[in-house]
Amino acid sequence: MRWKGLIAGLVMVGGMVPVMGAQESASGPMLLVLAKHDEMLSLVDPGTLKVVAKVPTGGNPHEVIASADGRTAWVTNYGNGSLHSIRVIDLMGRRVEKVIELGPIWGPHGLAFADGKVWFTAEREKLIGRIDPATEGVDWLMGTGQTGTHMLWVAKDASEIVTVNVGSGTMNLFTRNPVGTLQKAGGPPSKAGATTMHGDDPAPVPDWEQRIVKVGGLPEGFDVIPDAEGHAQTVWVANAKEGTVSVIDFATGQVTATIEAGVPTANRLKFTPDHRMALISREKSGELTFVDVASRKVLKRVMIGTGAAGVLVAPDGKRAYVSCSPDNDVVVVDLASMQVVGKIEAGMEPDGLAWAGR
Structure with missing residues (x-):
C-alpha cells in the first residue's frame, strides 16, 4: 500500500533537550501552555498559577495534548504548513524525549489522545494521522479530502472522529465500520466496507464511513x-x-440549527x-462569549484582552x-461568576493548552 511505505519511512530523532527552570518532580495535575513566539512549553501549577518549568518545543508550536x-x-x-514534526515531551523528566519527523506530512496541527494513541491532523496534506506511543512512530493515516483540516475530536474507543x-467550510464525521469478512490484500476492493488483512498479518484493518x-x-x-459511552x-x-x-x-450528519451567537473571528x-x-x-476582539447550551442563548460577553485563542x-x-496571544498571558476565568480571576x-x-494529570 502507498501509506505502508510512507509510514515505514518516517524517522524518529532521539535526544534529550534539557529543561529550563525548576527540576523538582511533578506533583498533582499541571496546566500545559504553549508559547508560539518563545517556542516553549510551560508547566503551570493550577493552584498557584506559577510556571514551574519550561521545555523547548522547536519551531512554531500550536497544539499540545497529554497522555491519560x-x-x-505531544x-x-x-x-502554517511549513513544518513537519511532533515533539514527544517527558513531563516527569521535563525534557524533549523524541522528535518524530513526519517526512512529507506537512503542517501537523490538531491533537487528541484516545484509545491509548495520539491522533493528529496534517493541515497541508488534508489528512489525519495516528502515533503509537509504544513505538513513537506513525502507524495509521487517513485522508479527509478537505482543505485546512485543523482541529479534531476522537471518541474514547477511537470508533468516531470529527x-x-x-478552508472548505466543512466538518468531517468519520465512523469506523465494524469488522466484517476478512479479505486478503490484493483481493476484491472493500467497496462495501469490508475488512482487509495486510498480507499475512492476522490483525484486521477496518475501513471508515465518511460524511462531509x-x-x-x-x-x-x-x-x-458525547453520550454516556463517549460516542458523539x-x-x-x-x-x-x-x-x-x-x-x-452526528447520527444524521445534518445541521439542525444555526445559532446567531455574534462571534465573528471566533477561534x-x-x-x-x-x-x-x-x-x-x-x-x-479578545471577547469571551458564554452560551447556554439548552436555550442556545448568549449568557454573557466578557472582554479578557485584545485577542483570544486557545480555551x-x-x-x-x-x-x-x-x-x-497578543497580550502574552493566559486569563483564568471563574465559571460560576463568569469573571476573570487571574492571569x-x-x-x-x-x-x-492542555491538562496533564487528574
Whole structure:
C-alpha cells in the first residue's frame, strides 16, 4: 500500500533537550501552555498559577495534548504548513524525549489522545494521522479530502472522529465500520466496507464511513457532546466569517440549527464538562462569549484582552483558561461568576493548552 511505505519511512530523532527552570518532580495535575513566539512549553501549577518549568518545543508550536496518566505530552510543530514534526515531551523528566519527523506530512496541527494513541491532523496534506506511543512512530493515516483540516475530536474507543476543515467550510464525521469478512490484500476492493488483512498479518484493518457536512465560512473552534459511552451525539462549530454556531446531529450528519451567537473571528469553542455551557473565544476582539447550551442563548460577553485563542476548561468545571496571544498571558476565568480571576505569564504568544494529570 502507498501509506505502508510512507509510514515505514518516517524517522524518529532521539535526544534529550534539557529543561529550563525548576527540576523538582511533578506533583498533582499541571496546566500545559504553549508559547508560539518563545517556542516553549510551560508547566503551570493550577493552584498557584506559577510556571514551574519550561521545555523547548522547536519551531512554531500550536497544539499540545497529554497522555491519560499525565506523564507524556505531544506538541505539533505547525509553521502554517511549513513544518513537519511532533515533539514527544517527558513531563516527569521535563525534557524533549523524541522528535518524530513526519517526512512529507506537512503542517501537523490538531491533537487528541484516545484509545491509548495520539491522533493528529496534517493541515497541508488534508489528512489525519495516528502515533503509537509504544513505538513513537506513525502507524495509521487517513485522508479527509478537505482543505485546512485543523482541529479534531476522537471518541474514547477511537470508533468516531470529527475534524473541522477551515478552508472548505466543512466538518468531517468519520465512523469506523465494524469488522466484517476478512479479505486478503490484493483481493476484491472493500467497496462495501469490508475488512482487509495486510498480507499475512492476522490483525484486521477496518475501513471508515465518511460524511462531509457543509457549515459556515472559516469554521475553526468546535466541540462535541458525547453520550454516556463517549460516542458523539452533537457537534457545535463556530463559524468565524459569519459569527454563527452550527449545530450538527452526528447520527444524521445534518445541521439542525444555526445559532446567531455574534462571534465573528471566533477561534475556539469548548463545552464545560457538564455540557451546560459553551465558551467561545474571538481572535480579533479578545471577547469571551458564554452560551447556554439548552436555550442556545448568549449568557454573557466578557472582554479578557485584545485577542483570544486557545480555551481549556478544567476537569472539575470550575475554571477556564484562555490564551490571549497578543497580550502574552493566559486569563483564568471563574465559571460560576463568569469573571476573570487571574492571569498567567507563560511566555510570548500563548496558544495551545492542555491538562496533564487528574
